Amino acid sequence: MLKRVTTCLFFLAAQAAFAQTGTNYDESKVKPYTLPAVLETFSGETVRTKKEWEKKRRPEILEAFRREVFGRVPDKRLPVRYEVISEDGQALGGKAVRKEIRACFSDSPSQCMAILIYLPKSPQPVPVFMGLNFEGNHTLYNDPGIELNPRWMRRTDVRGVVNHQATEASRGTLYGRWQLEKLIDRGYGLVTVYQGDLELDRKTRSGDEGIRSLFPSSGQGDEWGSIALWSWGLSRVMDFLEKDPAIDKNRVALVGHSRLGKTALWAGAQDQRFAMVISNNSGEGGASLARRNYGETIADLNRAVSYWFCPNYKKYSEDPSLLPVDSHLLISLLAPRAVYVASATADQWADPRGEYVGASLAAPAYRLYGLKGLDDKEMPQPETPVSSLAVGYHLRTGEHDINAYDWDNYLNFADRYYQAARLSKRK
Ligand code: GCU
16 A cells, blocks of 8 residues: 555656646546648648558658657668577576667677566467566566666665665565566566667766767758667667567567656667557657647757757747647558557556547548557547557546556457467468
């Protein structure tokens, strides 16, 4: 009970730090808005086929997100060196294998990321969920074999973090968010990296630490923000996974909570090797519509965490209707791959309805591929997931978080989607 109350207080406090007085939480005060059509180009041409979508509309939407929202990944390939940090063939009481791999982009230890991989033992390549974590790989499971992340942590005095540094007491403290054993028991692996291995989550960028300094800076309005950099990191993890015969590279699902849910959506939009994207409570700048004035706004993001986005994003603080894109277009970029959006009732800051509508309005892109979206479904009541084969949504009772209930639904959705993909391949 005490724990629940403290978590509650923590979320309220965290939200208060971002929120501005005047945030609208009243549905009757949502102003009417007009969204850009999914199947109409910026110059007004109608898109009728998947070929036209892929040639014209999809690239221009991607480009608009790059230029105006997340920023552009600099055009430079970095050499990578991999080394094994540790391996355990008998993890989780013998039912899984664990490995941790260091991928280095320079000779400096500060420009390496540690990739933690747990796989169920299986004669076949296994599907995996993959996502960045908030406080280090060691928080996923209380296993002394996992390297304790030595970097700065954004949150301190919680979960064993002292002076922004993890301690032994931090191990396994975010187990609830990953549900590792559940995944392994259902036949899925889990791959994760600490977001701070790529770039620390803070306004003041720290010189040579992190990956950013390995790239030239454009110094322009489309300079990449942290979300773009974290997304770049997810693609580099995928480069590694593709080489691992124990992993089914056609069944790699991205998953992310909150700011890392925004990151998962953007990574999946840019890199079509990902088969599925799960956006958990990603909110503004993620699955929820910017044009709905409910909960967090672009102005709030630009005020508190502008470094997540590119400088051009500031142009839309005053009037989001000037933005050429919105969340339904971000989600459309995932078509025909699978996407699942989830909200929580007490997470009004993230605008659950805006997340649902964002997901459901991506349907026209799915239709081009002969797939259904959520457009024939009403926004569901809590604990009543809705989905077509490729697009899913649920609203969970409770706080801004990711927990066992969320994972049960992600696993069910993934089972159905992969099963159908297998059957259609056999035909
Ligand atoms: C803040 C922020 C959100 C973000 C969230 C998180 O609440 O305003 O946009 O999604 O933090 O990442 O936890």
